[in-house]
Amino acid sequence: MASSSDTANAVRGFVPPQNDGERRLMRRVEELCRVAVSRGIPRYTGFLSDREQSLAQAACNKAGCSCIRFWGGFDAAERRVLCIEPPDAWQEEPLAYLQCTAYGNKLPTHRDYLGAILGLGLERSCVGDLLADPEREDTFYAVILADKQEFINAELTGAGHCTVHTACIDALPARLAESRERTLQEATVPSLRADAVLAAMLHTSRTRAAEYIAAGRVEINHLPLKAAHETAYAADIFTVRGVGRFKLAAIGGKSRKDRLFISFYQY
Incomplete structure (x- = not known):
């Protein structure tokens, strides 16, 4: 049985591309890596979402390209450009x-x-x-x-x-x-089911949170949340259409009533 520390340290693993658009993005990044490294010239993508950055990082890993950075104009930027910059290549400001x-x-x-x-x-x-x-x-x-x-x-x-x-x-x-510093909020949840975590973030009931999910209004890390019973992980970003975006910043231990402590903030 997993301990509370195991739960707190758990993060969502890489989710492979889910559609043709995501597969095209990965192929394009792999090609940019090949061109940049073989010709010794920098290459850049457009701005990428959190999900797209994860896919781009995986594509760079697959291409064996390590001369990369993600930059969005300031350290806490959410949307960032993938910069592929081989050693000794001239530097551009994208x-x-x-x-x-x-x-x-x-x-x-x-x-x-x-x-x-x-x-x-x-x-x-x-x-x-x-x-x-x-x-x-x-x-x-x-x-x-x-x-x-x-x-x-x-x-x-x-x-x-x-x-x-x-x-x-x-x-x-x-x-x-x-x-851009976020104000952390804290709550306790009975489990890391998505509906329980979302209810805490929205300060509403699990029934209402489940209704948002069933209506197709909720995404986690820019992917549709298909079921209320799916597990939430540290660093997950919840997007609720028409309501807002929230990040599950940390998962702590358990309270005396066997509830899990969580920390989160709203964008």
């Missing part, structure tokens, strides 16, 4: 930054800015994290692919119900990294 200032009464949200940028005809892989300025409510910062900076700067004139002015900047303000 990312760029925009400062967006809105003018109007109802200021744009993260969703408004993302929709406005993608509405220019760009793919999601062109856009990294979008960050609200903690000191200026009218300002957002966008991490984007370097070769799209000029285009977005010229074409993005509005978001939501507001006029937007953009400016190219060399780096993100240091205060943004400080504002």
Whole structure:
């Protein structure tokens, strides 16, 4: 029988590609690795989600390529570019930054800015994290692919119900990294069943959590959660459509009532 320490240390193993899109991503990364190493030139992907980064890492491992890093513009970035940079190759900066200032009464949200940028005809892989300025409510910062900076700067004139002015900047303000620190919440759960963990995160009943899952509104690590009884692991990211995203930061020991301690935060 597994001990509570075994449970706390358990993490989800690698999940192989689940569809044609994920298999294409892995093949593309393997090819980028081969080109970069054989020609001694750097190669980069677009921005990748957590799930895509896991697949990309597996593809690099399969290709035997270790000269890689993931970079999203700052240390705590969620969306990151895979940088394949052979030794002695010239270095390129794959990312760029925009400062967006809105003018109007109802200021744009993260969703408004993302929709406005993608509405220019760009793919999601062109856009990294979008960050609200903690000191200026009218300002957002966008991490984007370097070769799209000029285009977005010229074409993005509005978001939501507001006029937007953009400016190219060399780096993100240091205060943004400080504002990204998450507030940990703690709870106890009877087990690591997904519905039990999700209920604790949402401060709701397991019945309600199970309804979200049955309705197909829940993903774990960007993959659909198919059943309420599936096991949750440390570092899992729960996405509940229309509600938010949560990360199971840590799993602790057991309480006197034989319940498991968990720590989590909301994005």
